[in-house]
Amino acid sequence: MKKITINDVARHAGVSKKTISRVLNQEPNVSSETRKKVEKSFTELGYRPNPQARALASSQSYLIGLLYPSQSNSYVSNIQKGALERCRAEGFHLVIYPEDHENESLISQFESNLNSSNLDGIILTPPFADMRKLLDLLKEREIPVVRVGAISALDSIPSVISNDAEASYEMCRYLISIGHHKIAFIKGHLDHGATEQRLSGYTKALKEAGIPILDQFIQQGNFSFESGEDCARRLLSLKVPPSAIFASNDYMAAGIVKVAKQKGISIPHDLTVTGFDNAPASRYIWPSLTTIKQPITEMAIEATRMLIRIIRKKPLEKLSTTIRNELIVRESSAPAKT
Amino acid sequence: MKKITINDVARHAGVSKKTISRVLNQEPNVSSETRKKVEKSFTELGYRPNPQARALASSQSYLIGLLYPSQSNSYVSNIQKGALERCRAEGFHLVIYPEDHENESLISQFESNLNSSNLDGIILTPPFADMRKLLDLLKEREIPVVRVGAISALDSIPSVISNDAEASYEMCRYLISIGHHKIAFIKGHLDHGATEQRLSGYTKALKEAGIPILDQFIQQGNFSFESGEDCARRLLSLKVPPSAIFASNDYMAAGIVKVAKQKGISIPHDLTVTGFDNAPASRYIWPSLTTIKQPITEMAIEATRMLIRIIRKKPLEKLSTTIRNELIVRESSAPAKT
DNA sequence: GAAATTTATGATAGCGGTGTCAGAACTAGT
């Protein structure tokens, strides 16, 4: 099949290249008559405009980059889902860049990626959304950016965030309301801003309820299953163990469930375990986890929508959007034994 | 920062555009002297070639598409990981296309995606790897394709496959070797070629061991957690229930574990449950699942390597590569009670 | 040391579109 170019169509329709281009880009000032004629030629010839040529001439690539941590989990797949939904609707394509955020040469590597792709815009997920150097690079390059789940409220860069601190607070309120006051908390990876946020909700709720905050009840995890196991072993061998453990993500919660079961501790009868994120695993394990559902997909949809507006140079309604988390009560939580 | 073009570099280095281009593309016939001079200009000016212009002039986009089912799971993230590793090493970018394989208008939608992106090549995962219409479209468009995990051995299209039937056979051999002969099997989604393959390994192993194949021991699932639960309920309420259930993926196996626990059946003491895929959840649940590890990432790496060779018009060593699965014994399997 | 190769370099024409701007074809106003 021979390639059809804009010149072929112009000849076939008996108009100039530029008019074809006008129809292609839905520009005004084309009589409906010629428009019809041109569109007819499109279908008759099976014309497909060359994206690269348009990109060169218009300096737009219709590519959006998504940067996320490479220790990929369900968070990422939900982000991708949301971003893609918008991209597709708007004629953009999504190019993915998983990166190790602890990699020393991250910036320079990412820069060379940038050089070879000419993205129209970039979506940043945690912890990249808070990396100053990265933001500076992108600013210097004048590449539009939207940040998802960022912590630092940056003056000028648009972002979509969720209310992690509040959700964490709500979870603790729930645990307290069903009679728990020996509540332990497992922190996440220190590089993630969410870690701090989630902890703050915990301390706030306990303080408010007049429950003392005990050092030994706050353990440092790193969002991995294994770190959950480790923390659980420590917590469950305390002289006075907690009656509820709130892990700041579901993988760590799953680790806790495993260790508890191995020790013959019944969940939720003897111990309540809750997580954060509503990862798929939170449904697959037994008992299924009480957790916080993060509207990740929705956040990505909104972020992408904003990004495309910026790319199109349309004004943004607001610089920052918050999307609310939601408590999901399942089987792993029950009233404290009296 | 002003944009530096090839003309600026040419002027700065005192050579012609074409010579710059030669250095850029590592073409031969450039004296090492001028090469050095040009490279010096590159760094001094901070020159970044425009990808779109190169794409237009050379009709190569350096974009590779990845098509996969949108009910995304760990399979996908592993595929992405592998594909990206190669892409990055070779200067390509990965554009992702999750699609619903049951969508009627899949082909036409995907075609419009193709039109707006000009991919250099495409990687197809199951079940797309076996969709005749899609393969025809891509062939007509002369877009290089590599198939991952395809079943049908197509004459001319390169593919990377794993030995699912053998692995399934091996799993059953293992179960038989530890004393099980009441072994049930849960089939996956019928649209996936793997479903048939995995079943064939089961029947082969049982036949070989002289174990009769019972209809009621073969249940139809669809790869989802819920379908695992359903099948488990049916299997566990048989007059003569199985002593081992082999689910053809881990999500279904997790569903079985849940139902069994709810019924107070101890795993692996009273019932052995095994899965397939080595999904993250297989480690997170308790007891952790004995399963088959699919070398998905490796398959994707190999597929991408092959694809890039095709794009570069280099000969392929062989049309089809097989990468071996591996049995992983964990906690959910134990010898049959005598 | 002249002729025949081989290697290095540049002039110029695209690649397939879009942007600019001028001119033609309509409308409307008086």
Add this chain to the structure above:
DNA sequence: ACTAGTTCTGACACCGCTATCATAAATTTC
């Protein structure tokens, strides 16, 4: 009917790089 203001349309330069091919320089050949 004539001018002013819109609405269409096209010629042509240009986006930034690569391909082709001719030519100049260096090397080999005998």
